[in-house]
Structure formats: structure tokens, C-alpha cells
Amino acid sequence: MNNSLQPQKSLLTLAIISALTLSPLAMAQTPTNNSFINGASLTTKFISDTRVRSRNDNANFNSYSRLNYSAYNAIVDLNSGYYNNFIGVDVAGYLAGDVYNNSIQNDNGQYLSNEISFSHNQDWGAGNGPHLKLYTAAVKFKYHDLFSGKVGLIQSTGNGTVGNVWSFVPGTYRGLEVNAEVGSGKLTYFWTDKYTAPWLLSEDDYVGWANTQWNYLHSLGYANTVGDFSYNLGIGQAMDVRYSDTTRSVNPTSYKFYTRYQLNPTTQLAADFYGVNDKVKYNGLGYMTGLSLHINHGQWSWLSHYVMPTAIMILKLCHGLFIPTP
Secondary structure, three states, X not given: OOOOOOHHHOHHHHHHHHXXXXXXXXXXXXXXXXXXXXXXXXXXXXXXXXXXEOOOOOHHHHHHOOEEEEEEEEEEEEEOOOEOOOEEEEEEEEEEEEEEEOOOEOOOOOEEOOOOOOEOEOOEEEOOOOEEEEEEEEEEEEEOOOEEEEEEEXXXXXXXXXXXXXXOOOXXXXXXXXXXXXXXXXXXXXXXEEEEOOOEOOHHHHHHHHOEEOOEEEEEEEEEEXXXXXXXXXXXXXXXXXXXXXXXXXXXXXXXXXXXXXXXXXXXXXXXXXXXXXXXXXXXXXXXXXXXXXXXXOOEEEEEEEXXXXXXXXXXHHHHHOOOOO
């Protein structure tokens, strides 16, 4: 668990960046029918988040309750087309920093970490200036409409039990994803051995921040739509998970069931179940269930969620398998 996901340590990343840096020059000089260039896209985003919170109802967590900051993400996402309709590359990165930060400070004068700008010392170190992070550097491939995949620094499509944490930019896995058309649905296999959260620069920071280590995790998912009814089934397992407060290692298994029904052209009703069988963390099966209602009306949209009484577990469970936290 000592390898980092920082960009300077990846030869694959260097090769991808070199190829994409030269592509605009070639495109500007030579007309081409190559789908690798013609199918390319460049997306840029700038996001600002301001948060003020002071909660003192629990003395044990008082230092983690006082946040007052305005932070930003400046995102660049470059996606190629497919060369010979088979292979391509995706590269994406972002700058993150604070416009201002008046959050609580530790004894070293470091501000409390937030989920937008980077942390340089696990829970502390936000506000030390902007840094560039590469969160995608992947080779992608497809073969007609039969299968597709990607390998490198990637994000999960969510078909299965492996997902991405909430943030304006996603977390990064080092691994691979393969999709295959099975019947009218899609079967997805995802495998990874490294992860870093959006607000952390490297996987080494993640291990200390989460107080958790694991060897690798993988997941199998199947999604399909039959008329107005859609569903997603998933099963996964994390191997050799080691929490800091125990000497035991476990191989927790995760389960997912999601279903959605189109009530009418503007209204969707969905239900989901997510559970993790972990003998150390949950003494068995921990799970969350929920309902959601989504209504569209012209340019307006309404989305509501109702999580069953296990809502307190939701962060622990989601983190318990693919982004473990204490």
C-alpha cells in the first residue's frame, strides 16, 4: 500500500499526456477523417463551494464541526475518439484551492480539511495553496457494441457495488473496468488495487486518513431495462481489509439491488438496497435501504430521497467496502 496515484509516477499517464498534447497540433496542420481526433472532446468547468458550519452539540467532535471557507475546483477533461473505432484515451485533472479559509486550525496552523480543496496531512492541511491533480489517465477500448472497457486511473460507472464518493470531482481508482452486452442488458466487471479520495493528493494520504488498508477489491454488476422497469444487481468483495483498531483481516462481501419504475413520462420512482457483510466492522450484515421520487417539469426538476432508519450507516457502509473509513 505504499504506491501513490500521483501523476508523476505513472508512465502510462506520461504517454497519454504526450499523445494528447501532440494531437491538437496534428489536427491543426492536417485534415483527417481519423475518428480518434474527430471524436475528441474537451470539457472545462469551474466550481466554487462556500460552507459555514459551527456545531458544538458534541464536545468530542467539536474540532471537526467548525468550518468556514470558500474553495474552488478548476477542471479540464479531455476525451479522444476511438482510433479505428477500437481504442482511445481519456485524461482529466483539476486545480483545487481556497478563496478564503477561516476554519479551525491545529497546533501547526493548518486549517481543517474540506472536501473541495486538497488536504496535505490527512484531516488537516487545507488552504496551503492550489495543486494540480490528475484524476483520470486511461486507455479505453471497444469492439462494436459487444464489449467496452478502460484501464489506468479511472472512475467506476457504478454498475455493481463499487462507486465514487460525493464531490464535484470523482475519486480515482487504479484498475480496470470491462463491460459486455448480455441479452438486452450490460454486465460489468470492475477491479482495483488503489484508491484516492478527491480531497487527497495520493493513495498514501488515503490510507492514513481512512485508517484502513486493503489488498484489492472487485465487483460484478448487471443492469437492464424492460419496458418502464429498470434494475441493477451487484455483488462485490474487498480482499484482506485491515482496520487500524484490530489485528484481524476480513474479506467483506457487498450486495446491491436498485430498481426504477417510470410512472409516466415525467415521473420516476426508485428503490435501492446496499449491504456489506463485515464481521469486524458491522458484526455481520450492515445495510441501507431507500426510496426516491424524481419529477421533471420543463426546465424544472424535483428529486427527493427517503432513507430508511439505517440512514446513520450510509456513510460507514459506502466507505466500508470501496472507500473504508472508521
